[in-house]
Amino acid sequence: MTDLARPRRSALYMPASNAKAVEKARTLDADVIILDLEDAVAPEMKLAAREAAVAAVKAGGFGPREIVIRTNGLDTPWGADDLKAAAEAGPDAVLVPKVNDAADVHAYEAALHAAPLHTRLWTMIETAKAAFHLWEIGEAARTTRLSAWVMGVNDLAKEMRARQTPGREAFLPILSLAVAAARGHGLSILDGVHNDIEDLTALESVCGQAVDFGFDGKTLIHPKHLEICNRAFSPSDDEIAWSRVVIAAFAAPENAGKGALRVEGKMAERLHLVQAERLVAVSEAIAAKTAG
Numbered sequence: 323m324t325d326l327a328r329p330r331r332s333a334l335y336m337p338a339s340n341a342k343a344v345e346k347a348r349t350l351d352a353d354v355i356i357l358d359l360e361d362a363v364a365p366e367m368k369l370a371a372r373e374a375a376v377a378a379v380k381a382g383g384f385g386p387r388e389i390v391i392r393t394n395g396l397d398t399p400w401g402a403d404d405l406k407a408a409a410e411a412g413p414d415a416v417l418v419p420k421v422n423d424a425a426d427v428h429a430y431e432a433a434l435h436a437a438p439l440h441t442r443l444w445t446m447i448e449t450a451k452a453a454f455h456l457w458e459i460g461e462a463a464r465t466t467r468l469s470a471w472v473m474g475v476n477d478l479a480k481e482m483r484a485r486q487t488p489g490r491e492a493f494l495p496i497l498s499l500a501v502a503a504a505r506g507h508g509l510s511i512l513d514g515v516h517n518d519i520e521d522l523t524a525l526e527s528v529c530g531q532a533v534d535f536g537f538d539g540k541t542l543i544h545p546k547h548l549e550i551c552n553r554a555f556s557p558s559d560d561e562i563a564w565s566r567v568v569i570a571a572f573a574a575p576e577n578a579g580k581g582a583l584r585v586e587g588k589m590a591e592r593l594h595l596v597q598a599e600r601l602v603a604v605s606e607a608i609a610a611k612t613a614g
């Protein structure tokens with residue numbers, strides 16, 4: 323499975339200091355588990371959370387779920403030691419907060435020098451400055467472990483002094499530009515969290531919006547959000563069926579060498595073939611996960 327076909331429909335945060343939540347995570351239907359050392363952890367719990375995150379990664383037992391440690395920033399009293407500990411633990415990825423520009427990516431890359439090669443660098447996109455450096459932050463992926471972005475809409479709202487309305491109007495430009503910049507550099511990109519634990523109707527709506535925007539998945543703060551989110555980001559039966567029809571049409575001998583076809587009354591070009599192949603690859607990866 324290529325990294326870009328890997329299902330990352332749901333990424334559940336939890337404070338690494340919450341042993342019960344971390345234990346529960348081993349059985350939850352989340353594609354990604356994010357052990358947080360940053361905003362979900364009070365200053366007096368930072369060291370205990372770091373130790374717990376390292377112990378959890380080393381103990382394993384998360385099955386097919388990707389396991390990610392979110393560290394504190396290098397500009398905090400905990401950041402450097404968090405990154406050192408995370409590098410030694412060797413999770414699937416280390417997620418770093420409040421990256422502003424490419425120089426920040428390179429600083430985090432340097433701090434992860436001792437990490438095993440499989441440990442990727444993921445960065446939060448959640449500062450006003452980052453909004454104006456998206457392309458160069460993405461470009462840093464060419465020479466670093468950077469492979470994914472995670473939107474931090476709470477921090478963006480705080481910095482912009484914007485309201486988090488149901489339609490997320492204040493954030494639409496940055497959400498859209500971040501997806502475009504991520505795709506321009508071959509990065510995965512996950513949407514921000516939905517803060518209202520109980521309003522599942524609103525969750526369904528923002529998940530649909532994120533799918534429309536092209537996000538790979540969404541970060542979450544509560545297990546109650548997993549089912550809706552996984553469903554929203556899974557290709558539907560209709561989409562899978564249509565993709566298979568497009569793939570079959572281009573594979574037919576009579577269509578060899580053709581760039582555009584009429585398929586069931588619609589135009590299909592080779593770019594649609596690429597989309598169809600990716601959608602089928604993702605759906606097969608999800609099916610394999612469900613079966614395993």
Ligand SMILES: CC(C)(COP(=O)(O)OP(=O)(O)OC[C@H]1O[C@@H](n2cnc3c(N)ncnc32)[C@H](O)[C@@H]1OP(=O)(O)O)[C@@H](O)C(=O)NCCC(=O)NCCSC(=O)C[C@H](O)C(=O)O
Nearest residue numbers: 335336337342343346358361362474475476477543544545
């Ligand atoms: C938000 C919470 C503090 C709510 O906690 P609580 O009210 O105690 O939850 P429940 O009683 O409903 O919990 C029911 C059971 O589910 C387990 N649980 C709850 N949340 C999680 C979780 N995130 N992962 C795993 N398991 C979880 C409870 O343990 C209960 O289990 P049981 O007793 O066996 O029934 C809490 O949900 C929470 O801490 N959520 C995560 C908060 C977090 O990590 N925040 C940081 C990331 S968000 C962010 O910073 C985004 C970004 O940076 C930005 O800027 O936007």
Ligand SMILES: [Mg+2]
Nearest residue numbers: 448474476477
């Ligand atoms: Mg944040």
